[in-house]
Amino acid sequence: MNTTNGLISNICEKAYVDEKERLWVNTDKGLSRITFDDRMHSSIYHFSAADGVPSHMINNITFGEGKAFLATSNGIIMINQDQVSKNQPYKVYFLKAVFKDSIVYYPKKISLKYNQNNAQISYTAISYLDEKDIKYKYLLSGTEMTL
Secondary structure, eight states, rough: OHHHHHTSSSSSEEEEEEOOOOOEEEEEEEEEEEEEOTTEEEEOOOOOGTTOOSSSOOOEEEEEETEEEEEEEEEEEETTTTTOOOOOOOEEEEEEOSSSOHHHHHHHOOOOOOOOOEEEEEEOOOSSSSSOOOOOOOOOSSSSOOO
């Protein structure tokens, strides 16, 4: 496993297995919990400041009674082993769309004509916890290609 598969960093410092046979990986960029299904497909949850983990420097982890106890550079922290994200997806705000001959500020929807091959779209989202927690994905829809 590496960042291509969803790991938060390729620099893994320690790995632990809890009583539910989930793999916990401590990396230079934070803590990840990896759960495997029967066919060894994995799902990864990254713990962040929003989950109560204020430091990426985790020296040791021990488990008990559904809790993970983390020895960090900021003291000992207790988190729920079954933690799932408390965060809702961040709302994305379009700031502007720049085309060859025009600029549109704060567009609600962006539609391109067949001859608009170059466009620059600026957008943002707001996080009051940590701007590094925001990950953007995009999908161009409605396109057709004929070969």
